[in-house]
Amino acid sequence: MKKNLLKKVSAFVMAAFLATAATGCGSSSSSTGASSSAASGKKTIGVIQFATHPSLDNCYEGFKDGLAEGGFKEGENLTIDFQNAQGETANADMIAKSLAAKNYDMIGAIATPAALSAYGATKNAGTPVVFTAVNDPVGAQLVNSLDNPGTSCTGSSDVLPLEAQVKMIRAFLPNAKKIGVLYTTSEPNSISMLEKFKGVAANEGFEVVEQGVTNSSEVASGATALAAKGVDCFNNFTDNNVVNNLSSELQAAKKAGIPVFGSEVEQVKNGCLASQSIDYVALGKQTGLMAAKILKGEAKASDLPVYTVEDATPVYNETVLQEMGLSLPSEYQTAEKVTSAK
Numbered sequence: 001m002k003k004n005l006l007k008k009v010s011a012f013v014m015a016a017f018l019a020t021a022a023t024g025c026g027s028s029s030s031s032t033g034a035s036s037s038a039a040s041g042k043k044t045i046g047v048i049q050f051a052t053h054p055s056l057d058n059c060y061e062g063f064k065d066g067l068a069e070g071g072f073k074e075g076e077n078l079t080i081d082f083q084n085a086q087g088e089t090a091n092a093d094m095i096a097k098s099l100a101a102k103n104y105d106m107i108g109a110i111a112t113p114a115a116l117s118a119y120g121a122t123k124n125a126g127t128p129v130v131f132t133a134v135n136d137p138v139g140a141q142l143v144n145s146l147d148n149p150g151t152s153c154t155g156s157s158d159v160l161p162l163e164a165q166v167k168m169i170r171a172f173l174p175n176a177k178k179i180g181v182l183y184t185t186s187e188p189n190s191i192s193m194l195e196k197f198k199g200v201a202a203n204e205g206f207e208v209v210e211q212g213v214t215n216s217s218e219v220a221s222g223a224t225a226l227a228a229k230g231v232d233c234f235n236n237f238t239d240n241n242v243v244n245n246l247s248s249e250l251q252a253a254k255k256a257g258i259p260v261f262g263s264e265v266e267q268v269k270n271g272c273l274a275s276q277s278i279d280y281v282a283l284g285k286q287t288g289l290m291a292a293k294i295l296k297g298e299a300k301a302s303d304l305p306v307y308t309v310e311d312a313t314p315v316y317n318e319t320v321l322q323e324m325g326l327s328l329p330s331e332y333q334t335a336e337k338v339t340s341a342k
Contacts, residue, residue, distance in 0.1 A: 066288020180231030
C-alpha cells in the first residue's frame with residue numbers, strides 16, 4: 001500500500017508540474033500580445049470608438065486606411081483590438097482601463113469621450129493616444145495646444161465650419177429667427193461649440209435656443225421640448241449622444257414641421273435638410289497616417305501638431321427639401337445632392 005500510495009503522490013506531483021508549465025507558456029504568449037509583437041517587429045494597438053453611428057464608423061475606416069498607407073496593415077504587421085463603448089462613458093472608461101493594462105503600443109480613440117477615457121487610463125504610463133473626431137482637444141485638456149500638444153496625445157480635430165453653416169441656414173430659411181440646438185451636457189465638445197455658435201449666429205440675426213439632455217433616453221423628449229419653444233429649425237453639432245439618436249430628433253422636428261441642419265453628410269442622408277459637411281473618412285485617414293509615424297518612431301505624440309479640418313462641402317437632401325416645400329438657394333445650386341437613406 002505504501003508503494004501504491006507513493007506512486008499516486010508522484011503522479012500527482014508530476015501532473016501539477018506539467019499543468020503549471022503549460023499555464024506559464026500560455027500566459028507568456030497571450031498575456032497582452034504586446035511583448036510578442038515587439039519581438040517580431042509587429043505592432044498591437046487598441047481602439048475605442050465611443051458609439052456606433054456613420055460619421056464615427058467612417059473615421060475608423062479612414063483610420064485603418066491611413067495606417068495601411070503608412071506601412072501598418074491589419075492582419076500582416078498590425079493587430080487591432082477594437083472596442084465600442086456603445087455611447088456610454090462608463091463603458092469607455094472600463095474599456096480604456098482594460099486596454100491600458102495590456103501595454104499596447106498605442107491607443108486610438110474615436111470621439112471626445114473615448115479620447116478622455118483613453119488618456120485618463122494611460123497618461124501615467126505615457127502610452128501614446130491618437131484621437132480623431134475631437135472637436136476641441138485643448139478645451140477637453142487632451143493637449144496643451146494644437147501646435148504643441150505637450151502630452152501623450154495628438155490626433156485630428158473636426159472643428160465645425162460654423163460661419164458657413166449659419167450662412168447656409170440663412171440662405172435656406174431667409175425669414176427664420178430662432179435656431180434650436182439640442183446638446184448633451186456631459187460632452188465638452190458640444191458645450192464649446194454651443195458658445196461659439198451663439199456668437200456666429202447672432203451675426204446673422206439669429207437667436208439660439210438651447211436644450212440640454214444628459215443621456216440617450218432624454219433625446220426624444222428634449223427634441224420635443226425644443227420644438228415647442230418656437231424655433232424655426234434645429235442645428236446639430238458633432239454631439240455623439242444626439243447623433244446616435246438622430247431618428248428621435250428628426251421625428252420631433254418633422255412633427256413640428258421644421259428642418260434639421262446636420263454637421264456632416266451621413267446625417268443629411270438620414271434625414272437632415274443640409275450641412276456644411278466634413279469628410280470623416282479623410283479625417284480618419286489623416287489620423288491613421290499620424291499614428292503610423294508614431295509607431296515607426298518618426299514622431300512623438302507630444303510633438304506632433306493636431307490636424308484640423310479646413311474644408312467643408314455643402315450637401316443637401318433633395319427628398320427633405322421637397323417634403324418641406326423649400327427651394328434650393330441659388331448659391332447652393334452646385335452643392336452635393338443626396339436622397340434620404342432607405
